[in-house]
Amino acid sequence: xxxxxxxxxxxQENAGNMSHRLPFLRLVATQLQVPIFALSxxxxxMSEGVPKQPGIMLDAQAALDHLCGRDDVATGRIVLFGRxxxxxxxxxxxxxxxxxxxxxxxxxxxxxxEDMAAQVLPPLGLVIGSGRPLNWLxxxxxxxxxxxxxxxxxxxxxxxxxxxxxxxxxxxxxxxxAARANTLEWVEFPDSQHMDAYMTNQELYWPAxxxxxxxxxxxxxxxxxxxxxxxxGGGAAEEGEGDAAAAASAAxxxxxxxxAAxxxxxAAAGTADGGGAGAAxxxx
Numbered sequence: 001x002x003x004x005x006x007x008x009x010x011x012q013e014n015a016g017n018m019s020h021r022l023p024f025l026r027l028v029a030t031q032l033q034v035p036i037f038a039l040s041x042x043x044x045x046m047s048e049g050v051p052k053q054p055g056i057m058l059d060a061q062a063a064l065d066h067l068c069g070r071d072d073v074a075t076g077r078i079v080l081f082g083r084x085x086x087x088x089x090x091x092x093x094x095x096x097x098x099x100x101x102x103x104x105x106x107x108x109x110x111x112x113x114e115d116m117a118a119q120v121l122p123p124l125g126l127v128i129g130s131g132r133p134l135n136w137l138x139x140x141x142x143x144x145x146x147x148x149x150x151x152x153x154x155x156x157x158x159x160x161x162x163x164x165x166x167x168x169x170x171x172x173x174x175x176x177x178a179a180r181a182n183t184l185e186w187v188e189f190p191d192s193q194h195m196d197a198y199m200t201n202q203e204l205y206w207p208a209x210x211x212x213x214x215x216x217x218x219x220x221x222x223x224x225x226x227x228x229x230x231x232x233g234g235g236a237a238e239e240g241e242g243d244a245a246a247a248a249s250a251a252x253x254x255x256x257x258x259x260a261a262x263x264x265x266x267a268a269a270g271t272a273d274g275g276g277a278g279a280a281x282x283x284x
Contacts, residue, residue, distance in 0.1 A: 006077040006102065006217045007067065010038045011060070011086030013195070018044070027198065028081075031206045032213060039063045041089075053142060060093045068100055077217055079103040084110075084167065084194065088142040095150040103217045104151060104181075105209070107159040108194055110171045111145040149180045155216035156181035159208065161192035161201075185212055 008028065012021050018040045025036055041056045042049030049055060068075045079102055082090030087109030094104045110116045156179060160172035169188075176186055187208040189201035198205045 006034050006079045006213050007073055008032070008034050008036050008079050008081050009064065009067065009090075010036055011080070011082035011089040012038070012041075012044075013084040013086055024198065028209075032209055034079075034213070037063070037067060056089060057092055060089050061096070064093060064097060064100060075100065077102045079105065079213065079217055081105040081107075082109065083107040085142075088144050091144050091151065092142075092147050094154050095147045098151065098153045101154050103155045103157070103212065105157045105159070105212065106175070107197070108161055108164055108167050108172065109144055109175060110142070110167045111174050112143040114143075115145070115171065116167065144175060145178050148175055149178050152180050152182060154181060155183040155185075155212070157185045157187070157208065157212045159187045159189070159197065159205070161189045161194060161197050163192060164194045166194040183216060 010021070010025065010028070012018055018038050021038065025038060028034070029036055039059060040047045042059055043055075047059075064078070067073050067078055078100065080090040080094055082088065082105070084107070087106040090104060090106060091109065094101050158172060158176050158179070160169055160176075162169050164172075172188075176184070185208075187204060189197040189204055192200045
């Protein structure tokens with residue numbers, strides 16, 4: 001049986017690990033009726049390594065390539081969904097893989113770590129931020145403001161909380177202004193903070209996601225058949241599994257197993273730990 005529903009590839013926030021996301025992923029699976037592939041970054045949870053930007057991007061790329069190489073995943077319907085730091089990962093991954101990605105969803109991301117530092121601690125704005133002299137001190141850049149305009153051929157949904165206590169709402173407005181996607185949708189949540197829009201403004205949150213998938217992803221033609229159960233301990237929630245518990249369990253398998261697959265692929269390329277950028281400063 002050919003698969004017609006999207007595969008949501010989820011990228012988590014900075015704090016905690018993928019096991020802390022299972023209640024949210026359970027809701028995503030139930031509300032959207034989609035399989036989920038949840039990647040645990042290196043240095044997070046059970047994944048080994050150090051959480052540096054180049055290494056995290058190697059993991060994300062290896063995981064996407066893994067999905068695209070499977071015969072049981074409709075690669076024409078893979079949707080990237082990132083929240084906060086995960087939004088940065090999703091933006092950069094989409095910018096490099098527009099032919100492999102059917103949609104990009106970004107919730108409460110930031111312009112860059114440099115710009116975040118300047119807004120959260122205003123005195124730093126004198127030396128750190130766009131064009132400032134001490135930007136070299138920030139080893140983990142995550143320059144979403146530069147990467148997002150490169151996403152032109154992938155439908156884009158930006159979701160922003162007006163009362164975000166961690167990433168100023170203005171950062172998402174700047175990202176919206178910078179976006180150059182042929183299809184751009186914007187949803188803002190009037191009563192929500194950084195992490196709670198799916199609860200405090202659920203009457204806007206879930207319909208926005210469903211409508212985006214229905215309009216730009218579900219109707220696209222794709223390929224792939226069979227259940228989406230991972231090899232090597234990996235995990236996507238299966239389309240045939242209707243109950244949310246099974247979907248959340250599969251997401252847990254993804255967190256524990258697919259990072260190992262990503263690491264193996266990166267190691268095979270001779271770049272197992274990336275090096276370079278530092279940990280994800282400034283984001284939650």
